[in-house]
Amino acid sequence: MASGSSRKVARKGLVFVTFGLWLWGCGGEILLPPPTAPFRPREDVSIENYKFRVAVMDFTDQTGQAGDLVKTIPDILTTVLFKSGRLDLYERDPLRGVSARDAAELVQGLMEKRMIDGVISGTVTRFSRSDKTITIELRLLSRNKAVMYADQHTLSFQGRRDMEITREDVISLGQAISKAVPRVPDMKIISKNAGLITLSAGSNKGLVGGMSGYVQAFLEKVNDPETGEIPKPTPVIVGEVVIDQVSEDSAIGRILIGDDVLVNDVVRFK
DSSP, rough: OOHHHHHHHHHHHHHHHHHOOOHHTTTOOOOOOOOOOOOOOOOOOOOOOOEEEEEEEEOOEEESSSSTTTOOOOOOHHHHHHHHOEEEOOSSSGTTOOHHEEEEHHHHHHHHHTSSEEEEEEEEEETTTTTTTEEEEEEEEETTTTEEEEEEEEEEEEOSSEEEEEEEHHHHHHHHHHSSSSSOEEEEEEETTTTTTHHHHHHGGGGTTTEEEEEEEOOOOOOOOOTOOOOOOEEEEEEEEEEEEEESSOOEEEEOOOOOOOOOOOOOOO
């Protein structure tokens, strides 16, 4: 009986010694697991479009000779851009035939409501009936007034009274504008300061100033209790941004909407 009691006391002593050594190895402090933050759902937002959407305005005629071409060229250009699949287009009807002042006010309102990301305008600077050519200064401005495209194009036309523009020339216009809005990979937000964010890449990934994108957050992965499998994280759109500055390996964007944009969220460009 005494022998059994001695063994119990020895085992208890061994446990205390082991526990004491563990405390000594930890510097005398008991290490507790860090507290787990409760899951917080992200605040999603609604965006108007998932492609870079542009409005095409009537062209301005400095020569006074282009006639209805200042309307028909933008009409054809809108169709060409839509068929390219790269851009989304705002309906031409509200912009067709209105004054330059009214069109500018309408476009400004659309940008403030985040319904368009850019506007295409053109100015006829030369018109030749003998050569049957028309020269246009074409521009694409983003919502933050960045010049994403600016170049001069000469188009040919047929007819004298009922002038008809050569469609192939307008297709070339559309191709040039589409290339001005490149397809770029998703980029991670590496810092945030008030309403500005910094991205993990820049021109090295093809990014240009004026591009718009929406911010995606991914919900935490949770094991399926029945299968034990981890499903793919569900993306939630938490904001929309426009790029103000681009360097080789980073970029600065401005948050247009979204109070729940965080570091490590991902920007997917339109």
